[in-house]
Amino acid sequence: MVTVALPDTWVYALRLPHDPRAARVARMTVRAALNSHGMAEVLDTVELLTSELVTNAYRHAKGPASLRLTALGEGRLRVGVWDAHPYIPAPFAEPPDGRLPLSPVGDIGGRGLFLVQEFADSWGGWSLGDGLLDRGAGKLLWFEVGGGGRCGEKRWAVE
Template identity: 65%
Template sequence: MVTVAPPEGWSYALHLPHDPRAPRVARMTLRAALVGHVMTELGDVAELLTSELVTNAYRHAKGPASLRLRSVRAGRLRVGVWDTSSHIPAPFDKPPGSLGGHMAAPPSEDSGGGRGLHLVCECADSWGGWLLGQELTGSGGKLLWFELERGRDRREVSIRP
């Protein structure tokens, strides 16, 4: 009997309509991919952060979004969310690593938003954002992404209500 070893790297893309159910569909898709590639230990954190990015796309862009899941090397997951808005919110508007190893400041207590992106910055191993030209996507927009690696301790994060 011949067996086939799965490829080291993998990638999935999911197109999401501008719909309030998109974060749930994205979480379910992510969970299935992580189970299929035996990366379930990243599941809870990856689902939370993916949900935050997809929710951000739904709330701040008027068009569809796209979710991309990929392994960047053994045990490391990259999640990217593209949307049609050309506005990259802080702190994703800075080059990766430009905060000098410091996390983004939490949103103020009277802030109407920003807690989700703060969660991404606090919990992900790395994160960033890029503007995309129309020649790449057909409609421009931006891509926000984060990476998680197996075996990393995840510290508790406090987000003020």
């Protein structure tokens, strides 16, 4: 009998329309992909952080977005979200103090990128141009989790 093992590295890509339901579609895609590849240990974190980035793409960009899941091997996963808006927000733009402050208690938003900063092992962003001359420009924001990093640790201490 032959046993087939799933590959350690793989890539899924999904184009998301500019639609308020895009974050839900992204969460469902993440759940299906990670469950099928035996990565349940990072599922909740990846689903939450992906939802935050896709929601921001919907709220701040006018066009579609793209989601890319890349298994890097050894349990590591990189999630990238592209949108057409060129602005790279902190913490992806590396603020001077290197940390985002927690939003005030009464604010109804502003916590998504703080969550990425707290629960991803690493993150970053690339500007792809302002879109005036470059078709398909914008930015790519990404984060990585897994592989024995701190993914999922609760680190809510105020510094």
